[in-house]
Amino acid sequence: MRRFSQYACVDWSGANIERPAGIAVATIGSVGPPALVPASQTGSANPRWSRDDIRGWLITLAGNHQDILIGFDLSMGFPFLDEDTYFPEWHSSPTSARALWELVDGICATDPFFGVASFLDHPQASRHFRHGKGYLGDLFRGGTGRLRVVEQHQRETGQGNSASCFNLVGASQVGKSSLTGMRMLHQLTGAIPIWPFDPLPQRGPVIVEIYTTIAALAAGLPKGKSKVRDRTGLKQALGNLGTPCPPRLLSYDDHSTDALITAAWMKQVAGDTRLWEPSKLTDEIAQKEGWTFGVV
Incomplete structure (x- = not known):
């Protein structure tokens, strides 16, 4: 299984505004704690991310051929296999x-x-x-x-x-x-491989779909109470993943802590072949519905 030098989690948002408070980005390298990345660190005039900022950041990573695994907390496909279509009764419904x-x-x-x-x-x-x-x-x-x-x-x-x-x-x-x-x-088509729609490349960035609750459970947080909103909870969760806690945050909102915990979890599990070869994942499922990284 290939190795990455960096891991990132993007806690995404569907809010219909330019810079949703729900977007948070955290990265972690081979050593040290995870860190939040403000949009201003990538050249934006605003510390809060827009979705266009995220796209630009990803294109930069692709141009630098950076060995980074990037998890997005969203669903990359809709149900298809249950009805043999995404949208029954819609003649223009796509097939992939x-x-x-x-x-x-x-x-x-x-x-x-x-x-x-x-x-x-x-x-x-x-x-x-x-x-x-x-x-x-x-x-x-x-x-x-x-x-x-x-x-x-x-x-x-x-x-x-x-x-x-x-x-x-x-x-x-x-x-x-x-x-x-x-x-x-x-809009990223061809810029960065997106698993499992694309095969896992030998180098460079890769995007996967993640579900932050899986990371939270792996970090020892109880079912139904997987959100962390204070330093004590974050330190304990990261410690359970073998990762030190970052310096004190300005705010312990659950978007930021979700991103930090999930980035640390991705680093811990990315080398597990089972996560890249789940037994239920077929070629048809991969191309029509996608898969959540971490579900085996």
Whole structure:
């Protein structure tokens, strides 16, 4: 299994503003504690990240051929295998994740800040989502909503409790963040390999989908209480991962601590071949739905 010299976690956000408070970036090298990276460190005039800043940062990493593993906390695909389509009854429904990214980015081309309002308002796409109180698409499957194979497997094996990408309601919803992420992934096409859609290269940066709760559980945090909002909790979690705590933070918000803990976890587990070769992952799943790094 190839080795990386650096690891990064991007805690993502689907908020429809230029610089969401929910975006946090943490990196960790071969020695020392993880560290938060402000956008200003990459040349931005603002310390808070925009999604466009993230794209520029990634392109710079690609240009430098940096051996870094980058985890994004979002879903890179929608359920497909359960219905043999992403969007039943929509004749233009794509047949691969990359084509899905292209569709979302194309429909939302005029939405600022990698926004996805145009997609969620689309007369066909909107039918599949739970949008909010009193606004339910007629093709949204009741209850939990449709799940990808990896999300079903997570739940069945107790490795996580991922929400449906078609749910846009509540604190655990991932639909908007996933769609904004798909726009960015489409615009990165060819710049950085994205696993498992691309094979793992021998060198250079690689992007994977991660689920910060998996890292939190590995760090000893209890199920249902996986958020850390103080220095004591962060120090204990990082210690359980064999990593020292960084200097005192300005704020112990859960976006920052999620990113720090997950970057440290990625460093600890990236060399485990099982995580790159999960038994349930087939070529069809890889290309249509993707997979969450860390789910075996």
